[in-house]
Amino acid sequence: MRFRHRFLALLAITLLVATGEAATFDVNSTLDERDAVPGDGNCISTPTGVCTLRAAIIEANQNIAVDTINLPAGIFTLTLAGIAEDLAVTGDLDILTPINILGAGTAATVVNANGIDRVFHVLMGDVDLTLEDLTVRDGSAVASGSYLGGGVFHQGRNLSLVRVRITENVANAAGGLWVANGSTASIEQSTFDNNEAVNIGYTNANGPAIINEGALDLSNSTVANNTGFTWNVANIEMPRCSGSGFSATNSTIANNSGSGIGSWNCNVLLRHVTVNGEGCIRYRLAGRRFDMYQPAVDLMDWYGVPVRDDLDLECPSVTEALG
Numbered sequence: 001m002r003f004r005h006r007f008l009a010l011l012a013i014t015l016l017v018a019t020g021e022a023a024t025f026d027v028n029s030t031l032d033e034r035d036a037v038p039g040d041g042n043c044i045s046t047p048t049g050v051c052t053l054r055a056a057i058i059e060a061n062q063n064i065a066v067d068t069i070n071l072p073a074g075i076f077t078l079t080l081a082g083i084a085e086d087l088a089v090t091g092d093l094d095i096l097t098p099i100n101i102l103g104a105g106t107a108a109t110v111v112n113a114n115g116i117d118r119v120f121h122v123l124m125g126d127v128d129l130t131l132e133d134l135t136v137r138d139g140s141a142v143a144s145g146s147y148l149g150g151g152v153f154h155q156g157r158n159l160s161l162v163r164v165r166i167t168e169n170v171a172n173a174a175g176g177l178w179v180a181n182g183s184t185a186s187i188e189q190s191t192f193d194n195n196e197a198v199n200i201g202y203t204n205a206n207g208p209a210i211i212n213e214g215a216l217d218l219s220n221s222t223v224a225n226n227t228g229f230t231w232n233v234a235n236i237e238m239p240r241c242s243g244s245g246f247s248a249t250n251s252t253i254a255n256n257s258g259s260g261i262g263s264w265n266c267n268v269l270l271r272h273v274t275v276n277g278e279g280c281i282r283y284r285l286a287g288r289r290f291d292m293y294q295p296a297v298d299l300m301d302w303y304g305v306p307v308r309d310d311l312d313l314e315c316p317s318v319t320e321a322l323g
Ligand SMILES: [Ca+2]
Pocket: 035, 036, 037, 038, 039, 040, 041, 042, 043, 044, 059
């Protein structure tokens, strides 16, 4: 009888993994500990035996369905050091299958890498990550072999940020967020602030807030007070793009050091977007490049490609520059 119960339990676990049934994990500790038995369907850490964020991610990574991790109020500080590892065992939190991580409020729930590595790494493949109602902070990607995306390094399929603050992260390239070529990112009601791009070795700093090489959509969001190296470092830098390129709606890109937006042959579509502060927009189209970095520029009601600026000629539009 006992054997039969065990057999049925084992069968249930096997079916859960095999069918990819979605699971929900409720984190109940701010400790940074690994899952004791990955794949058993339970979020139980070692050695303490609680459900940590890292344990929940390791367990969710075993399941191809869209698992949900509920993260309560608290500061979840990463302490297991070790960069350039991709199974969420040390350093950054590696996402290998679709996962939703839901916080208890942008200010209430903080995931803090404490400078040991970046915070989140979404691996290549059919991998989606949704973050809602939380803060991502103090990530660091400044090593020669790991220098992209201080807050979030997104190489997966789709990244969704809703009511997320990305702050105080640092990288050589993409202080806040890297979106890889072929990947997409959707950012709503979120803030990127006080992120930084720094020089390391021979590589120049780039993209204090965001580097997008894929398709990026920003709505009702703010990118402000991020710091780079020189004016020709854009806070949203696009060396290339895939898919729809870059679009922004009802958003502000302000008070950053360097340009607001830098686009290298990338579609740019802005609606009700303000770009001001030190930087404006650098835009290159068909082999011609224009640098615009006049102060106090407002771009509003701006549709299509290339740039139109109907309201404020302090920022010369690319259309005018082409003529
Ligand atoms: Ca487990």
